[in-house]
Amino acid sequence: MSSPVTSVTRDAPTEPVPSSAVAGSSAYQFAVTSNGLTKRFRGGQVAVDHIDLAVPHGAVYGFLGPNGSGKTTTIRMLLGLVRPTAGTSTLLGGRIPEDSQQVLPSVGALVEGPAFHPYLSGRDNLRRLDAADRTADPATCAHRIAAALERVGLSAAAAKRFRNYSLGMRQRLGIAAALLQPRELLVLDEPTNGLDPQGTREVRALVTDLAATGVTVLLSTHLLSEVEQICTHVGVMHIGKLVAQSRLTDLRAQTAQRIRVQTAQPDRAAATLARLGLADIARRGEEVTALVGSARPEDVIAGLVHDEVPVIAFGPVPVNLEDVFVTLTGEGFGVSG
Amino acid sequence: MSAAEASSPATMVPAVGTGQRQPPATSRRLSTRFLRSELKLIFGRRRNIAGMAVLAAVPIIIAFAVRYSGSRRGGGDGGFLSQATNNGLFVGLAALTVELPLFLPLAVAAISGDAVAGEANVGTLRYLLARPVQRTRLLAVKYLGVLIFTVAAVLLIAVVGVGFGLALFGAGPVTLLSGTQVSTAVGLWRLLLVCGYIVVCLAAFGAIGLFVSTLTEQPIGATIGVVGLAVISQILDSVSQLSAIHPYLPTHYWLSFGDLLRDPIATDQISHGIVSAVVYGVIFLAAAWARFGAKDITS
Ligand SMILES: Nc1ncnc2c1ncn2[C@@H]1O[C@H](COP(=O)(O)OP(=O)(O)OP(=O)(O)O)[C@@H](O)[C@H]1O
Ligand SMILES: [Mg+2]
Numbered sequence: 233m234s235s236p237v238t239s240v241t242r243d244a245p246t247e248p249v250p251s252s253a254v255a256g257s258s259a260y261q262f263a264v265t266s267n268g269l270t271k272r273f274r275g276g277q278v279a280v281d282h283i284d285l286a287v288p289h290g291a292v293y294g295f296l297g298p299n300g301s302g303k304t305t306t307i308r309m310l311l312g313l314v315r316p317t318a319g320t321s322t323l324l325g326g327r328i329p330e331d332s333q334q335v336l337p338s339v340g341a342l343v344e345g346p347a348f349h350p351y352l353s354g355r356d357n358l359r360r361l362d363a364a365d366r367t368a369d370p371a372t373c374a375h376r377i378a379a380a381l382e383r384v385g386l387s388a389a390a391a392k393r394f395r396n397y398s399l400g401m402r403q404r405l406g407i408a409a410a411l412l413q414p415r416e417l418l419v420l421d422e423p424t425n426g427l428d429p430q431g432t433r434e435v436r437a438l439v440t441d442l443a444a445t446g447v448t449v450l451l452s453t454h455l456l457s458e459v460e461q462i463c464t465h466v467g468v469m470h471i472g473k474l475v476a477q478s479r480l481t482d483l484r485a486q487t488a489q490r491i492r493v494q495t496a497q498p499d500r501a502a503a504t505l506a507r508l509g510l511a512d513i514a515r516r517g518e519e520v521t522a523l524v525g526s527a528r529p530e531d532v533i534a535g536l537v538h539d540e541v542p543v544i545a546f547g548p549v550p551v552n553l554e555d556v557f558v559t560l561t562g563e564g565f566g567v568s569g
Numbered sequence: 570m571s572a573a574e575a576s577s578p579a580t581m582v583p584a585v586g587t588g589q590r591q592p593p594a595t596s597r598r599l600s601t602r603f604l605r606s607e608l609k610l611i612f613g614r615r616r617n618i619a620g621m622a623v624l625a626a627v628p629i630i631i632a633f634a635v636r637y638s639g640s641r642r643g644g645g646d647g648g649f650l651s652q653a654t655n656n657g658l659f660v661g662l663a664a665l666t667v668e669l670p671l672f673l674p675l676a677v678a679a680i681s682g683d684a685v686a687g688e689a690n691v692g693t694l695r696y697l698l699a700r701p702v703q704r705t706r707l708l709a710v711k712y713l714g715v716l717i718f719t720v721a722a723v724l725l726i727a728v729v730g731v732g733f734g735l736a737l738f739g740a741g742p743v744t745l746l747s748g749t750q751v752s753t754a755v756g757l758w759r760l761l762l763v764c765g766y767i768v769v770c771l772a773a774f775g776a777i778g779l780f781v782s783t784l785t786e787q788p789i790g791a792t793i794g795v796v797g798l799a800v801i802s803q804i805l806d807s808v809s810q811l812s813a814i815h816p817y818l819p820t821h822y823w824l825s826f827g828d829l830l831r832d833p834i835a836t837d838q839i840s841h842g843i844v845s846a847v848v849y850g851v852i853f854l855a856a857a858w859a860r861f862g863a864k865d866i867t868s
Contacts, residue, residue, distance in 0.1 A: 311699045313866040336701035343699065347692025352616065363606035365700045370602060409696065 260325030263289045263417045263448035264310060268319035271305050279305040281472035282319065287450050287465065292443045294459035294480075295452040296557070297469030303452040304344045306469075307421050310450075311341055324416055337367040340415040342423055346406025350395035354386060354405050357394055361409050368413060380408040385434065399426035407435065418442065421452045436462050456553050468560055475560045483556060490549035491520040491529060496542050504539045508532055521549055596819045603702070607714040610707040612678060612721075620676050622643065624722055627728030628664035635660070636737045656741050657734025662830075664730040665723070665767060669823055673722060674799040675792075677771050680718045681778025682791030684711040684862065689786040704862050706787065712854065715775040716768075723771070725763050731760070749832040757767070763826045766839060770823045773846035774799065776853040783861040786868050816841070819849050 271280040280302040287293040297303050308314040310321055312329040314523045321328050326335035348357040358377045362368045368376075381387045384404040389397065397405065403426050410418055420439070424432045439449055439462055453459060457481070458513035459466050467477040476483065491510075495501045502513050508531065510522035524532075529548075536543050578713055611617055665673075685708075688694035697707060743756030751759075778795045785791050802820040815821050822842030828835040 308695070308866070311695075312701070313695050313698055314867055315863070333703060336699060339699070341696075341699045343695050345692075349610070349691060352610075360606045360610070361696060361700060363602040364697050364702050366600060366603075370600075401775060475689060479785050 235455070237332050242483060260322070261285050261289060262322075263291070264293075264321070264323055264419075264450055266306075266310070266319060266321035269306065269309060269316050270318040271302075271309060271314060274318040278472050280309065280316075283469075283472075283474040284477075285321070285467060285474065286477065287448060289441070289448055289465075290446055291465045292439060292451065292463045294463035294466040295450055295469065296454065296456065296459050296466055297452075298454055301469040302472040303469055304421055307341075307343055307419055307450075307452060310419065311336070311339070311343065313343070337365060337413065338416040339419060340410030340413070340417070341421075342406045342410050343419070343421050345403045345425060346409070348394040348402070348405060348409075351393055353391050353393055354381065354397065354401075354408075355390040357405065357408055358412060362412055365413070376412055378409045383411055383438065384408045385431075400428055400431050403427055404431065407438070415447060417448045417450065419450045422454070423451065424453070424455070424458065430496045456557065460553055468557060472559065484553070486549045489524045489551075490521050490569040491524050491532060492519055492545075492549050493536065493541070493543060494519050494545040496544065500539065501536065501541045501543070504535050504541055505532070507539075508535045518544070524548075577667050581784045598636065598845050603706075603843075604710050604713055607710050608717060611714050612717055613661075617680065617718075620679060621722065621725060624668060624672060624676060625725050627668055628660055628726055629733050631663050632660045632730070632733040632737050655738070655742050656753070656756065657736070657738040657836075658731055658740075658743055658753065658760055660734030660738070661730030662759055662763065663726040664726050665763065665826075666824075668726055669767060670803060671796075671800070673726075673767070674770060674774060675716065675796050675821075675843045676722050677719055678778050678795040678799070681715045681775040682782050682793075682795050683788040684715060684779050685857075686791045687782075687788040689866070690713040690788055692868055694868055695866050698866060708854075708858055708861055711782075711789065712776070712779055715779060716772055719771045719775055720768055723767050727760060727764050731757070745830050745832050746827060747831040750800045751832070759830055762829045762834075766829060767823070769843055769846045770820075773849040773853075774819060776850040776857070780853040780857040780860065782859050782862065798820065815844075819845070821845065 264285055266283055266285040268282045268284065269280060270278065270282050272278045283302075283306065285306070295303055295306070309316050310323060310328060312332040315329075324335045324338055324483055326332070328335075347358070348354075352360065355377060358380065359373065362373050362377065363370075378387070378390075384407050386401060386404050386408060389401055394402070394405070403423070407420070407423060410420065418439075423439070423510065424435050427435060428500075436458070439451065443449055443464075451458075451463065463480055465478065466480050466483060468475050472504050490512075493501045493505070493549075495518060498515050498518055498520050502515055505513050505520065505522045509525070510527055510532070511525055513520065513522040529546075533543075533546060536546070685694065688697060698704065702710075737841050740748045740753040743753060743759075744750050745759070774795070777798065779792065781791045781795050782788070799820055802818045805816055806818050806821050822838060822845050825838035825842050828837070
């Protein structure tokens with residue numbers, strides 16, 4: 233790819249990555265790292281192809297990618313459910329799978345949707361998960377379950393059988409399970425799937441709240457808007473490859489800035505912009521946009537005034553991340569085979 | 570087994586730096602919480618309760634059928650059912666004999682086939698492993714659940730049989746298969762030995778079920794497969810031309826429990842049966858462990 237944005241993959245993590253900073257050291261700077269992580273399924277398909285993740289401690293990391301791009305497979309490998317074909321990864325400074333018994337108690341996870349025993353109530357399902365956790369204190373179990381259910385707004389349905397839960401209630405219960413214990417890292421695979429707008433807002437607020445208390449969140453999604461709203465970092469998957477990884481602000485800054493002019497005489501405006509040397513001039517109705525390039529916006533305004541173009545409005549075109557990702561992935565957000 | 574099981578506390582991640590690690594997990598090594606949760610799942614499930622009700626119904630039917638069938642042929646033919654009229658204990662034995670070929674294996678297969686495949690099927694397996702539950706520990710708890718269910722099922726049949734038997738026929742001296750008469754207490758003791766032997770046989774069968782359960786995400790498929798295996802094994806066992814392979818069939822020694830009802834106890838077949846069960850159990854538990862430890866959990 234020739235776009236300037238592709239460079240973010242290499243420049244991305246502000247500090248050089250991890251492998252040495254992690255294993256055996258006394259601190260972890262990255263809550264999640266991976267090194268050449270690869271999964272080739274038995275059919276021969278490479279679902280995840282040499283990805284180097286670096287999720288800084290305290291980040292809300294949007295793991296973005298179209299359907300089938302390998303997000304869930306990556307998450308399964310990070311949690312030790314699927315064995316990588318090649319590569320290594322760490323969670324909270326511990327190697328996976330060697331140290332998983334030590335680090336996973338501090339990781340709350342939602343993987344490919346919630347899954348519970350259909351004939352048990354929501355509360356009993358959480359009890360079962362808590363019973364499976366050797367680090368959980370049985371004395372506080374009831375209290376923690378009530379708090380988690382309260383947090384996701386499910387207290388009223390706690391006694392209902394899971395099979396009678398609606399899609400959104402199931403998703404909420406899955407999030408409650410991830411919050412049963414205080415966690416350092418939350419790995420949430422499409423947490424807002426199936427939620428109504430209210431629920432979506434609640435979950436996003438919840439993620440933001442948790443992040444404010446220092447919890448690192450790795451959130452997979454195919455919704456750009458979700459990343460724009462709550463994430464500090466983003467990693468973009470495309471057909472098994474991590475095509476970009478960066479702070480959200482850096483990614484935005486790397487996109488070429490455009491200006492827009494609204495005018496009753498778009499032809500004259502376009503001519504002026506061309507005279508000033510702006511590239512990629514586009515007209516749509518009364519609006520003309522162009523790449524700013526090296527020109528300064530104030531000079532553009534002066535030029536327009538000089539040419540007596542009747543300007544109604546002038547300003548920067550808001551950075552559209554979608555364009556960034558279309559550039560990165562070449563084809564936007566279709567399903568990757 | 571997977572490397573995850575090999576980790577030791579020495580690899581514990583230190584609690585410093587940018588991460589605010591929780592105080593180290595207080596290791597409740599002997600906690601039975603997960604096992605109790607497993608038992609609650611097994612014995613609380615409606616399907617399993619219905620299955621146990623069926624198991625318990627058989628001795629009741631036998632007791633009433635014998636009591637009210639009218640035609641009493643005396644003890645001449647030596648069958649358990651006719652013995653029931655002499656002593657209530659034999660209802661329990663008769664019920665175990667009737668249920669051993671199909672009902673009991675079916676019950677054990679339903680639980681063991683569901684053990685891993687059932688969790689995989691509803692997707693809870695990935696969440697259990699991510700809690701984390703070591704894979705070896707998960708298998709151990711699942712197999713313990715199967716064992717406890719097996720004991721419960723066998724005892725249920727025996728207790729209901731003895732209860733109804735004593736109520737309808739009363740207690741009295743028990744005539745053993747060798748013709749010796751013993752007291753009711755000794756008879757009860759022999760019945761308990763029979764239960765123990767049947768549990769050992771079914772425990773090996775449960776290990777096969779657990780192994781098959783790690784191969785699939787379809788619990789019903791696993792159950793049917795394992796029951797099919799028991800049935801085929803019994804069919805092969807009845808074909809005399811195949812007598813060369815009979816000792817190696819998993820069900821071959823099951824009905825040898827009758828030897829526990831002789832005086833003195835004929836230990837020959839019984840000890841073969843126990844060896845066979847232990848070998849089958851060890852092989853299939855090891856296979857389940859090897860298979861499950863290396864498995865990609867994609868359910
Ligand atoms: N068990 C499996 N065997 C073979 N191929 C698989 C398996 N699981 C996933 N894949 C393939 O790996 C690729 C990545 O799948 P994955 O579930 O990781 O995508 P995803 O990014 O999570 O997609 P979505 O947004 O739809 O959840 C897909 O092409 C999928 O078909
Ligand atoms: Mg997915």
